[in-house]
Amino acid sequence: MPRFTLPALLAAALIAAPLLSTHSFVHHLLIMVLFSTLLGLSWNLLGGFAGQVSFGHSAFLGLGAYSTLLLYLKLGLSPWFGLLAGGAVAMAVAVPIGLICFRLRGPYFSLATLAVAEIIRLVALNWDDLTAGPQGLIITHLPATSILGQTVNWESKLPFYYLIAVLALLGMGLTHLVARSRLGAYLLAVREDLESAEAVGIDTVRTRVLALALSALLVGLAGGFYGLYFRYIDPDAVFSVALSVEMVFIAVVGGIATTAGPIVGAIVLVGISETFRTQFQSGHLIFYGLFMMLVIRYLPDGIWGRVRLALKQARER
Amino acid sequence: MQMFLQSLVSGVLTGTLYAMIAVGLTIVFGVMRIINMAHGEMVMLGMFGAYWSYSLLHLDPFLSLLLWMPAMFLFGMVVYRFLLRKIIPGGELNSLLYTAGLSLLIANLALFLWTGDYRNINLPYGMLPARPFGISVSIPLAIAFGLALAITSLLSLFLSRTDTGRAIRATAQNPEAAALMGIEVGRIDMITFGLGTALAGASGVLLAPSLYLYPTVGEILIVKCFVIVVLGGLGSIPGAIAGGVLLGIVESLGSVYVSVAYKDGIGFVLFLLVLLFRPKGLFGVGRA
Numbered sequence: 001m002p003r004f005t006l007p008a009l010l011a012a013a014l015i016a017a018p019l020l021s022t023h024s025f026v027h028h029l030l031i032m033v034l035f036s037t038l039l040g041l042s043w044n045l046l047g048g049f050a051g052q053v054s055f056g057h058s059a060f061l062g063l064g065a066y067s068t069l070l071l072y073l074k075l076g077l078s079p080w081f082g083l084l085a086g087g088a089v090a091m092a093v094a095v096p097i098g099l100i101c102f103r104l105r106g107p108y109f110s111l112a113t114l115a116v117a118e119i120i121r122l123v124a125l126n127w128d129d130l131t132a133g134p135q136g137l138i139i140t141h142l143p144a145t146s147i148l149g150q151t152v153n154w155e156s157k158l159p160f161y162y163l164i165a166v167l168a169l170l171g172m173g174l175t176h177l178v179a180r181s182r183l184g185a186y187l188l189a190v191r192e193d194l195e196s197a198e199a200v201g202i203d204t205v206r207t208r209v210l211a212l213a214l215s216a217l218l219v220g221l222a223g224g225f226y227g228l229y230f231r232y233i234d235p236d237a238v239f240s241v242a243l244s245v246e247m248v249f250i251a252v253v254g255g256i257a258t259t260a261g262p263i264v265g266a267i268v269l270v271g272i273s274e275t276f277r278t279q280f281q282s283g284h285l286i287f288y289g290l291f292m293m294l295v296i297r298y299l300p301d302g303i304w305g306r307v308r309l310a311l312k313q314a315r316e317r
Numbered sequence: 318m319q320m321f322l323q324s325l326v327s328g329v330l331t332g333t334l335y336a337m338i339a340v341g342l343t344i345v346f347g348v349m350r351i352i353n354m355a356h357g358e359m360v361m362l363g364m365f366g367a368y369w370s371y372s373l374l375h376l377d378p379f380l381s382l383l384l385w386m387p388a389m390f391l392f393g394m395v396v397y398r399f400l401l402r403k404i405i406p407g408g409e410l411n412s413l414l415y416t417a418g419l420s421l422l423i424a425n426l427a428l429f430l431w432t433g434d435y436r437n438i439n440l441p442y443g444m445l446p447a448r449p450f451g452i453s454v455s456i457p458l459a460i461a462f463g464l465a466l467a468i469t470s471l472l473s474l475f476l477s478r479t480d481t482g483r484a485i486r487a488t489a490q491n492p493e494a495a496a497l498m499g500i501e502v503g504r505i506d507m508i509t510f511g512l513g514t515a516l517a518g519a520s521g522v523l524l525a526p527s528l529y530l531y532p533t534v535g536e537i538l539i540v541k542c543f544v545i546v547v548l549g550g551l552g553s554i555p556g557a558i559a560g561g562v563l564l565g566i567v568e569s570l571g572s573v574y575v576s577v578a579y580k581d582g583i584g585f586v587l588f589l590l591v592l593l594f595r596p597k598g599l600f601g602v603g604r605a
Contacts, residue, residue, distance in 0.1 A: 100592055103596065112589065112592060118582070119589075126579065252414055283429065286425040289419065290422050292414065296415045297415070300411060
């Protein structure tokens with residue numbers, strides 16, 4: 001198969017998918033799947049490849065969302081630049097955190113991520129002048145943009161779908177590049193055995209900080225998207241532990257350290273959430289927990305990881 | 318001065334209870350090298366245990382400790398035997414994620430069964446504070462403090478004087494060597510996990526009369542617990558006790574002199590400072 005066949009097929013499928021239905025709920029579901037895929041991909045860069053489990057990734061999502069909305073509401077900066085700025089802010093906050101935590105071995109990073117997310121949530125909750133505290137921020141009007149000569153007014157869900165599709169493709173491309181690059185190999189070495197990685201001359205701190213920065217960039221972009229799509233954010237929504245856990249879930253269930261795994265994880269996540277959220281309150285979270293335990297126990301490589309292995313074995317036979 | 322002493326005393330009282338939770342987490346880490354992300358949910362189960370035995374059977378919460386501590390010990394052993402045992406050899410990452418899933422499962426099952434309402438236990442002797450030396454002390458908190466001290470001392474006696482306790486410490490130092498000396502490491506793991514869970518459950522029972530209880534309370538408690546074990550050094554029992562008391566004092570002084578809104582944040586800032594400057598823990602007993 002030529003090199004570009006798979007990406008081209010993927011892109012074609014992404015372009016065609018929303019045209020199959022005009023129902024706006026279907027579009028919403030597709031958007032949620034791609035949004036979740038992006039979250040899973042970015043968590044996976046750090047948690048999957050480098051084995052550094054973050055339980056506080058919603059901190060970066062919230063930073064991205066708040067930066068985007070605040071730049072628009074307070075300074076009038078176009079939200080589309082704000083989205084990029086959100087990614088940059090998340091990355092800028094991530095680097096010092098990484099420099100502090102990655103000097104240590106063991107689970108300190110996981111513990112610190114929880115604390116950092118909580119500090120940032122508290123600041124967002126109490127810094128009324130900037131963030132409007134628990135009230136949150138609302139966007140009532142999004143300016144129309146002109147793309148390739150077409151005026152896009154952001155009233156329907158379709159433009160949002162294509163925006164998140166572009167971001168998700170960006171995340172996949174980045175993951176693919178990392179997986180095939182020297183950085184990817186370094187990250188796997190760090191995950192498997194930190195001491196040996198150091199012994200062969202890998203700067204393990206810099207490697208992990210780089211992975212964290214890329215991961216935070218993607219989550220920050222996703223956060224900006226979240227803010228613009230839902231048009232409302234408040235500290236308990238965007239800095240919530242539940243969101244951080246969802247990111248872990250998507251990557252683990254789909255398949256750690258894979259490029260396609262997060263898509264599978266995202267479909268499972270959105271499926272569970274849509275099935276049970278309406279049945280009883282927080283019911284979906286029970287199943288997230290249960291599913292995660294079952295997958296780690298019986299499919300430690302995740303659903304996609306298992307499928308990939310089966311495909312490989314079938315090919316060799 | 319009065320206000321300083323007042324907040325110091327209440328900080329020490331709450332801090333001792335935090336310490337007890339953290340000791341449970343740290344002994345499990347010491348022996349099995351896993352961070353039990355569901356530890357906060359074990360505290361929550363203890364709290365709800367005390368709540369239900371009080372509201373349905375009119376059993377005094379402190380008396381119900383005799384029921385819930387053994388029950389949580391058994392629960393912990395069952396969780397280890399049927400859920401965790403197969404996971405732990407798969408590595409640190411897997412057990413971290415697995416217990417995170419367990420935490421989500423327990424907390425949200427509780428939310429489903431008992432709703433998210435905030436509940437509290439109104440003890441007949443809970444309203445009037447004792448006033449030794451002009452400092453007001455809540456009686457339930459004072460009793461909880463005494464019992465927490467007693468349980469923690471009993472635990473350290475158990476670890477230093479009994480054969481099983483010595484085997485636990487040996488396994489924490491070196492599992493392979495312990496196995497070679499004829500210690501059944503699997504059994505020790507199970508007992509240790511039971512002990513950690515029992516400590517968490519017992520602190521839940523003790524905290525129940527002094528805190529509001531709701532199914533996701535474990536979330537905030539586990540984060541505090543992490544702060545404590547990092548302050549004291551992961552795996553160290555004296556470190557966890559000192560870290561717990563320290564966090565209690567810092568939070569209590571902070572809410573008086575800095576801001577109530579940032580009370581929970583102060584502990585986290587302390588945590589990051591310790592990670593930055595004293596990664597082995599404040600007392601240099603843990604390992605980085």
